[in-house]
Amino acid sequence: MTRIGQDIHDDLCQDLAALGMLAATLESTLKKTELTGAQQLARHISESALKSAYTAKQIARDLFPSDLQDNGLTASVMQLVKSKNITDGGRIAxxxxxxxxxxxxxxxIQLYRIIQEALNNAIKHAHANHITVRLQSDKQSITVEVADDGVGFEVRKGKAASGMGMKILTYRANLIGGSLNVSSSPEGTVVSCTVTLQEGV
Structure with a gap:
Protein backbone atom coordinates (compact mmCIF):
# COMPACT_ATOMS: atom_id res chain seq x y z
CA MET A 1 0.00 0.00 0.00
CA THR A 2 2.84 2.36 0.85
CA ARG A 3 4.69 1.69 -2.41
CA ILE A 4 1.53 2.03 -4.52
CA GLY A 5 0.58 5.22 -2.71
CA GLN A 6 4.04 6.70 -3.30
CA ASP A 7 3.95 5.73 -6.99
CA ILE A 8 0.54 7.34 -7.45
CA HIS A 9 1.66 10.50 -5.66
CA ASP A 10 5.08 10.83 -7.27
CA ASP A 11 4.26 9.68 -10.80
CA LEU A 12 0.56 9.61 -11.69
CA CYS A 13 -0.39 12.82 -9.89
CA GLN A 14 2.54 14.69 -11.44
CA ASP A 15 1.72 13.40 -14.93
CA LEU A 16 -1.95 14.36 -14.64
CA ALA A 17 -1.08 17.81 -13.32
CA ALA A 18 1.38 18.30 -16.19
CA LEU A 19 -1.29 17.22 -18.69
CA GLY A 20 -3.70 19.74 -17.18
CA MET A 21 -1.13 22.52 -17.49
CA LEU A 22 -0.37 21.61 -21.11
CA ALA A 23 -4.09 21.68 -21.95
CA ALA A 24 -4.41 25.07 -20.23
CA THR A 25 -1.51 26.37 -22.33
CA LEU A 26 -3.21 25.03 -25.46
CA GLU A 27 -6.45 26.76 -24.47
CA SER A 28 -4.58 30.04 -24.05
CA THR A 29 -3.03 29.64 -27.51
CA LEU A 30 -6.37 28.81 -29.12
CA LYS A 31 -7.89 32.01 -27.74
CA LYS A 32 -5.94 33.84 -30.43
CA THR A 33 -7.76 31.88 -33.12
CA GLU A 34 -11.38 31.42 -34.16
CA LEU A 35 -11.37 27.73 -33.17
CA THR A 36 -13.96 28.10 -30.40
CA GLY A 37 -14.79 24.39 -30.28
CA ALA A 38 -11.14 23.42 -29.93
CA GLN A 39 -10.69 26.03 -27.21
CA GLN A 40 -13.60 24.62 -25.22
CA LEU A 41 -12.25 21.09 -25.67
CA ALA A 42 -8.83 22.16 -24.39
CA ARG A 43 -10.47 23.77 -21.33
CA HIS A 44 -12.44 20.57 -20.68
CA ILE A 45 -9.28 18.44 -20.92
CA SER A 46 -7.45 20.79 -18.54
CA GLU A 47 -10.24 20.75 -15.95
CA SER A 48 -10.66 16.96 -16.19
CA ALA A 49 -6.93 16.32 -15.84
CA LEU A 50 -6.61 18.57 -12.78
CA LYS A 51 -9.70 17.00 -11.21
CA SER A 52 -8.25 13.53 -11.84
CA ALA A 53 -4.94 14.63 -10.30
CA TYR A 54 -6.78 15.74 -7.16
CA THR A 55 -8.67 12.44 -6.98
CA ALA A 56 -5.44 10.48 -7.45
CA LYS A 57 -3.80 12.54 -4.72
CA GLN A 58 -6.61 11.67 -2.31
CA ILE A 59 -6.25 7.97 -3.18
CA ALA A 60 -2.49 8.21 -2.63
CA ARG A 61 -3.04 9.88 0.73
CA ASP A 62 -5.40 7.08 1.78
CA LEU A 63 -2.84 4.46 0.75
CA PHE A 64 0.19 6.31 2.10
CA PRO A 65 -0.38 9.08 4.68
CA SER A 66 3.03 10.66 4.08
CA ASP A 67 2.63 13.13 6.95
CA LEU A 68 2.15 10.31 9.49
CA GLN A 69 5.86 9.77 10.04
CA ASP A 70 6.70 13.47 9.90
CA ASN A 71 3.85 14.96 11.93
CA GLY A 72 2.41 12.07 13.96
CA LEU A 73 -0.96 10.37 14.32
CA THR A 74 -2.90 13.39 15.57
CA ALA A 75 -1.99 15.62 12.63
CA SER A 76 -2.66 12.81 10.15
CA VAL A 77 -6.11 12.10 11.58
CA MET A 78 -6.90 15.82 11.55
CA GLN A 79 -6.00 15.92 7.85
CA LEU A 80 -8.02 12.76 7.17
CA VAL A 81 -11.14 14.20 8.82
CA LYS A 82 -10.66 17.51 7.03
CA SER A 83 -10.40 15.81 3.63
CA LYS A 84 -13.49 13.68 4.28
CA ASN A 85 -15.45 16.73 5.40
CA ILE A 86 -14.55 18.51 2.16
CA THR A 87 -15.52 15.60 -0.07
CA ASP A 88 -18.45 14.19 1.93
CA GLY A 89 -20.37 17.19 3.20
CA GLY A 90 -18.92 18.25 6.56
CA ARG A 91 -20.61 15.88 9.01
CA ILE A 92 -17.51 14.54 10.78
CA ALA A 93 -16.32 15.88 14.14
CA ILE A 109 0.14 3.42 11.40
CA GLN A 110 -2.25 0.64 12.46
CA LEU A 111 -4.41 2.99 14.57
CA TYR A 112 -4.59 5.39 11.61
CA ARG A 113 -5.68 2.55 9.31
CA ILE A 114 -8.33 1.43 11.81
CA ILE A 115 -9.74 4.96 11.98
CA GLN A 116 -9.57 5.26 8.19
CA GLU A 117 -11.38 1.95 7.58
CA ALA A 118 -14.06 2.60 10.22
CA LEU A 119 -14.59 6.15 8.93
CA ASN A 120 -14.91 4.99 5.33
CA ASN A 121 -17.43 2.33 6.37
CA ALA A 122 -19.47 4.90 8.30
CA ILE A 123 -19.49 7.30 5.34
CA LYS A 124 -20.39 4.68 2.74
CA HIS A 125 -22.80 2.42 4.59
CA ALA A 126 -24.17 3.97 7.78
CA HIS A 127 -26.30 6.75 6.22
CA ALA A 128 -25.31 8.77 9.28
CA ASN A 129 -26.07 12.42 9.96
CA HIS A 130 -23.09 12.77 12.28
CA ILE A 131 -19.81 10.90 12.72
CA THR A 132 -17.35 11.51 15.56
CA VAL A 133 -13.71 10.46 15.68
CA ARG A 134 -12.17 10.38 19.15
CA LEU A 135 -8.52 10.08 20.22
CA GLN A 136 -8.01 9.32 23.92
CA SER A 137 -5.12 8.19 26.09
CA ASP A 138 -3.90 7.89 29.66
CA LYS A 139 -0.90 6.29 31.35
CA GLN A 140 -2.33 2.80 30.88
CA SER A 141 -3.87 2.82 27.40
CA ILE A 142 -4.54 4.48 24.07
CA THR A 143 -8.01 4.38 22.51
CA VAL A 144 -9.24 5.49 19.11
CA GLU A 145 -12.95 5.49 18.29
CA VAL A 146 -15.28 6.19 15.39
CA ALA A 147 -18.96 6.63 16.31
CA ASP A 148 -21.92 7.37 14.07
CA ASP A 149 -25.69 7.79 14.38
CA GLY A 150 -26.45 5.68 11.32
CA VAL A 151 -28.57 2.62 10.64
CA GLY A 152 -26.23 0.07 12.21
CA PHE A 153 -25.65 -3.54 11.21
CA GLU A 154 -25.56 -7.02 12.68
CA VAL A 155 -22.24 -7.60 14.43
CA ARG A 156 -20.88 -11.11 14.03
CA LYS A 157 -17.74 -12.41 15.67
CA GLY A 158 -15.17 -15.08 14.97
CA LYS A 159 -15.18 -16.75 11.58
CA ALA A 160 -18.61 -15.26 10.87
CA ALA A 161 -17.34 -11.70 11.34
CA SER A 162 -19.28 -9.21 9.24
CA GLY A 163 -17.42 -8.72 5.97
CA MET A 164 -13.80 -8.26 4.99
CA GLY A 165 -13.68 -4.81 6.57
CA MET A 166 -14.27 -6.19 10.07
CA LYS A 167 -11.65 -8.88 9.53
CA ILE A 168 -9.12 -6.24 8.47
CA LEU A 169 -9.92 -4.10 11.51
CA THR A 170 -9.46 -7.09 13.82
CA TYR A 171 -6.21 -8.03 12.09
CA ARG A 172 -4.79 -4.53 12.46
CA ALA A 173 -5.74 -4.39 16.13
CA ASN A 174 -4.07 -7.75 16.74
CA LEU A 175 -0.86 -6.56 15.07
CA ILE A 176 -0.34 -3.99 17.84
CA GLY A 177 -1.76 -6.05 20.69
CA GLY A 178 -4.94 -4.03 20.73
CA SER A 179 -8.51 -4.94 21.54
CA LEU A 180 -11.15 -4.13 18.92
CA ASN A 181 -14.70 -3.50 20.09
CA VAL A 182 -17.67 -3.01 17.78
CA SER A 183 -21.17 -2.25 18.99
CA SER A 184 -24.04 -1.51 16.63
CA SER A 185 -27.78 -0.92 16.76
CA PRO A 186 -30.39 0.88 14.65
CA GLU A 187 -29.33 4.04 16.52
CA GLY A 188 -25.69 3.89 15.41
CA THR A 189 -22.35 2.14 15.49
CA VAL A 190 -19.22 2.55 17.60
CA VAL A 191 -15.89 1.06 16.51
CA SER A 192 -13.04 1.40 18.99
CA CYS A 193 -9.57 0.01 19.46
CA THR A 194 -7.76 0.09 22.79
CA VAL A 195 -4.08 -0.69 23.23
CA THR A 196 -2.83 -1.32 26.75
CA LEU A 197 0.56 0.28 27.21
CA GLN A 198 3.45 -1.58 28.73
CA GLU A 199 5.07 0.02 31.72
CA GLY A 200 7.52 2.65 30.61
CA VAL A 201 6.02 3.04 27.11
Missing part, protein backbone atom coordinates in the same frame (compact mmCIF):
# COMPACT_ATOMS: atom_id res chain seq x y z
CA UNK A 94 -12.94 15.24 15.74
CA UNK A 95 -12.41 15.08 19.51
CA UNK A 96 -8.83 14.87 20.77
CA UNK A 97 -8.03 14.45 24.45
CA UNK A 98 -5.38 16.93 25.63
CA UNK A 99 -1.84 15.51 25.51
CA UNK A 100 -2.89 12.61 23.28
CA UNK A 101 0.23 11.19 21.68
CA UNK A 102 1.41 7.95 20.07
CA UNK A 103 5.18 7.64 19.81
CA UNK A 104 5.40 4.13 18.37
CA UNK A 105 5.39 4.39 14.56
CA UNK A 106 3.90 0.96 13.86
CA UNK A 107 1.17 1.52 16.42
CA UNK A 108 0.40 4.92 14.89
Missing amino acids: LEIQPHFQVDDTQMA
Whole structure:
Protein backbone atom coordinates (compact mmCIF):
# COMPACT_ATOMS: atom_id res chain seq x y z
CA MET A 1 0.00 0.00 0.00
CA THR A 2 2.84 2.36 0.85
CA ARG A 3 4.69 1.69 -2.41
CA ILE A 4 1.53 2.03 -4.52
CA GLY A 5 0.58 5.22 -2.71
CA GLN A 6 4.04 6.70 -3.30
CA ASP A 7 3.95 5.73 -6.99
CA ILE A 8 0.54 7.34 -7.45
CA HIS A 9 1.66 10.50 -5.66
CA ASP A 10 5.08 10.83 -7.27
CA ASP A 11 4.26 9.68 -10.80
CA LEU A 12 0.56 9.61 -11.69
CA CYS A 13 -0.39 12.82 -9.89
CA GLN A 14 2.54 14.69 -11.44
CA ASP A 15 1.72 13.40 -14.93
CA LEU A 16 -1.95 14.36 -14.64
CA ALA A 17 -1.08 17.81 -13.32
CA ALA A 18 1.38 18.30 -16.19
CA LEU A 19 -1.29 17.22 -18.69
CA GLY A 20 -3.70 19.74 -17.18
CA MET A 21 -1.13 22.52 -17.49
CA LEU A 22 -0.37 21.61 -21.11
CA ALA A 23 -4.09 21.68 -21.95
CA ALA A 24 -4.41 25.07 -20.23
CA THR A 25 -1.51 26.37 -22.33
CA LEU A 26 -3.21 25.03 -25.46
CA GLU A 27 -6.45 26.76 -24.47
CA SER A 28 -4.58 30.04 -24.05
CA THR A 29 -3.03 29.64 -27.51
CA LEU A 30 -6.37 28.81 -29.12
CA LYS A 31 -7.89 32.01 -27.74
CA LYS A 32 -5.94 33.84 -30.43
CA THR A 33 -7.76 31.88 -33.12
CA GLU A 34 -11.38 31.42 -34.16
CA LEU A 35 -11.37 27.73 -33.17
CA THR A 36 -13.96 28.10 -30.40
CA GLY A 37 -14.79 24.39 -30.28
CA ALA A 38 -11.14 23.42 -29.93
CA GLN A 39 -10.69 26.03 -27.21
CA GLN A 40 -13.60 24.62 -25.22
CA LEU A 41 -12.25 21.09 -25.67
CA ALA A 42 -8.83 22.16 -24.39
CA ARG A 43 -10.47 23.77 -21.33
CA HIS A 44 -12.44 20.57 -20.68
CA ILE A 45 -9.28 18.44 -20.92
CA SER A 46 -7.45 20.79 -18.54
CA GLU A 47 -10.24 20.75 -15.95
CA SER A 48 -10.66 16.96 -16.19
CA ALA A 49 -6.93 16.32 -15.84
CA LEU A 50 -6.61 18.57 -12.78
CA LYS A 51 -9.70 17.00 -11.21
CA SER A 52 -8.25 13.53 -11.84
CA ALA A 53 -4.94 14.63 -10.30
CA TYR A 54 -6.78 15.74 -7.16
CA THR A 55 -8.67 12.44 -6.98
CA ALA A 56 -5.44 10.48 -7.45
CA LYS A 57 -3.80 12.54 -4.72
CA GLN A 58 -6.61 11.67 -2.31
CA ILE A 59 -6.25 7.97 -3.18
CA ALA A 60 -2.49 8.21 -2.63
CA ARG A 61 -3.04 9.88 0.73
CA ASP A 62 -5.40 7.08 1.78
CA LEU A 63 -2.84 4.46 0.75
CA PHE A 64 0.19 6.31 2.10
CA PRO A 65 -0.38 9.08 4.68
CA SER A 66 3.03 10.66 4.08
CA ASP A 67 2.63 13.13 6.95
CA LEU A 68 2.15 10.31 9.49
CA GLN A 69 5.86 9.77 10.04
CA ASP A 70 6.70 13.47 9.90
CA ASN A 71 3.85 14.96 11.93
CA GLY A 72 2.41 12.07 13.96
CA LEU A 73 -0.96 10.37 14.32
CA THR A 74 -2.90 13.39 15.57
CA ALA A 75 -1.99 15.62 12.63
CA SER A 76 -2.66 12.81 10.15
CA VAL A 77 -6.11 12.10 11.58
CA MET A 78 -6.90 15.82 11.55
CA GLN A 79 -6.00 15.92 7.85
CA LEU A 80 -8.02 12.76 7.17
CA VAL A 81 -11.14 14.20 8.82
CA LYS A 82 -10.66 17.51 7.03
CA SER A 83 -10.40 15.81 3.63
CA LYS A 84 -13.49 13.68 4.28
CA ASN A 85 -15.45 16.73 5.40
CA ILE A 86 -14.55 18.51 2.16
CA THR A 87 -15.52 15.60 -0.07
CA ASP A 88 -18.45 14.19 1.93
CA GLY A 89 -20.37 17.19 3.20
CA GLY A 90 -18.92 18.25 6.56
CA ARG A 91 -20.61 15.88 9.01
CA ILE A 92 -17.51 14.54 10.78
CA ALA A 93 -16.32 15.88 14.14
CA LEU A 94 -12.94 15.24 15.74
CA GLU A 95 -12.41 15.08 19.51
CA ILE A 96 -8.83 14.87 20.77
CA GLN A 97 -8.03 14.45 24.45
CA PRO A 98 -5.38 16.93 25.63
CA HIS A 99 -1.84 15.51 25.51
CA PHE A 100 -2.89 12.61 23.28
CA GLN A 101 0.23 11.19 21.68
CA VAL A 102 1.41 7.95 20.07
CA ASP A 103 5.18 7.64 19.81
CA ASP A 104 5.40 4.13 18.37
CA THR A 105 5.39 4.39 14.56
CA GLN A 106 3.90 0.96 13.86
CA MET A 107 1.17 1.52 16.42
CA ALA A 108 0.40 4.92 14.89
CA ILE A 109 0.14 3.42 11.40
CA GLN A 110 -2.25 0.64 12.46
CA LEU A 111 -4.41 2.99 14.57
CA TYR A 112 -4.59 5.39 11.61
CA ARG A 113 -5.68 2.55 9.31
CA ILE A 114 -8.33 1.43 11.81
CA ILE A 115 -9.74 4.96 11.98
CA GLN A 116 -9.57 5.26 8.19
CA GLU A 117 -11.38 1.95 7.58
CA ALA A 118 -14.06 2.60 10.22
CA LEU A 119 -14.59 6.15 8.93
CA ASN A 120 -14.91 4.99 5.33
CA ASN A 121 -17.43 2.33 6.37
CA ALA A 122 -19.47 4.90 8.30
CA ILE A 123 -19.49 7.30 5.34
CA LYS A 124 -20.39 4.68 2.74
CA HIS A 125 -22.80 2.42 4.59
CA ALA A 126 -24.17 3.97 7.78
CA HIS A 127 -26.30 6.75 6.22
CA ALA A 128 -25.31 8.77 9.28
CA ASN A 129 -26.07 12.42 9.96
CA HIS A 130 -23.09 12.77 12.28
CA ILE A 131 -19.81 10.90 12.72
CA THR A 132 -17.35 11.51 15.56
CA VAL A 133 -13.71 10.46 15.68
CA ARG A 134 -12.17 10.38 19.15
CA LEU A 135 -8.52 10.08 20.22
CA GLN A 136 -8.01 9.32 23.92
CA SER A 137 -5.12 8.19 26.09
CA ASP A 138 -3.90 7.89 29.66
CA LYS A 139 -0.90 6.29 31.35
CA GLN A 140 -2.33 2.80 30.88
CA SER A 141 -3.87 2.82 27.40
CA ILE A 142 -4.54 4.48 24.07
CA THR A 143 -8.01 4.38 22.51
CA VAL A 144 -9.24 5.49 19.11
CA GLU A 145 -12.95 5.49 18.29
CA VAL A 146 -15.28 6.19 15.39
CA ALA A 147 -18.96 6.63 16.31
CA ASP A 148 -21.92 7.37 14.07
CA ASP A 149 -25.69 7.79 14.38
CA GLY A 150 -26.45 5.68 11.32
CA VAL A 151 -28.57 2.62 10.64
CA GLY A 152 -26.23 0.07 12.21
CA PHE A 153 -25.65 -3.54 11.21
CA GLU A 154 -25.56 -7.02 12.68
CA VAL A 155 -22.24 -7.60 14.43
CA ARG A 156 -20.88 -11.11 14.03
CA LYS A 157 -17.74 -12.41 15.67
CA GLY A 158 -15.17 -15.08 14.97
CA LYS A 159 -15.18 -16.75 11.58
CA ALA A 160 -18.61 -15.26 10.87
CA ALA A 161 -17.34 -11.70 11.34
CA SER A 162 -19.28 -9.21 9.24
CA GLY A 163 -17.42 -8.72 5.97
CA MET A 164 -13.80 -8.26 4.99
CA GLY A 165 -13.68 -4.81 6.57
CA MET A 166 -14.27 -6.19 10.07
CA LYS A 167 -11.65 -8.88 9.53
CA ILE A 168 -9.12 -6.24 8.47
CA LEU A 169 -9.92 -4.10 11.51
CA THR A 170 -9.46 -7.09 13.82
CA TYR A 171 -6.21 -8.03 12.09
CA ARG A 172 -4.79 -4.53 12.46
CA ALA A 173 -5.74 -4.39 16.13
CA ASN A 174 -4.07 -7.75 16.74
CA LEU A 175 -0.86 -6.56 15.07
CA ILE A 176 -0.34 -3.99 17.84
CA GLY A 177 -1.76 -6.05 20.69
CA GLY A 178 -4.94 -4.03 20.73
CA SER A 179 -8.51 -4.94 21.54
CA LEU A 180 -11.15 -4.13 18.92
CA ASN A 181 -14.70 -3.50 20.09
CA VAL A 182 -17.67 -3.01 17.78
CA SER A 183 -21.17 -2.25 18.99
CA SER A 184 -24.04 -1.51 16.63
CA SER A 185 -27.78 -0.92 16.76
CA PRO A 186 -30.39 0.88 14.65
CA GLU A 187 -29.33 4.04 16.52
CA GLY A 188 -25.69 3.89 15.41
CA THR A 189 -22.35 2.14 15.49
CA VAL A 190 -19.22 2.55 17.60
CA VAL A 191 -15.89 1.06 16.51
CA SER A 192 -13.04 1.40 18.99
CA CYS A 193 -9.57 0.01 19.46
CA THR A 194 -7.76 0.09 22.79
CA VAL A 195 -4.08 -0.69 23.23
CA THR A 196 -2.83 -1.32 26.75
CA LEU A 197 0.56 0.28 27.21
CA GLN A 198 3.45 -1.58 28.73
CA GLU A 199 5.07 0.02 31.72
CA GLY A 200 7.52 2.65 30.61
CA VAL A 201 6.02 3.04 27.11
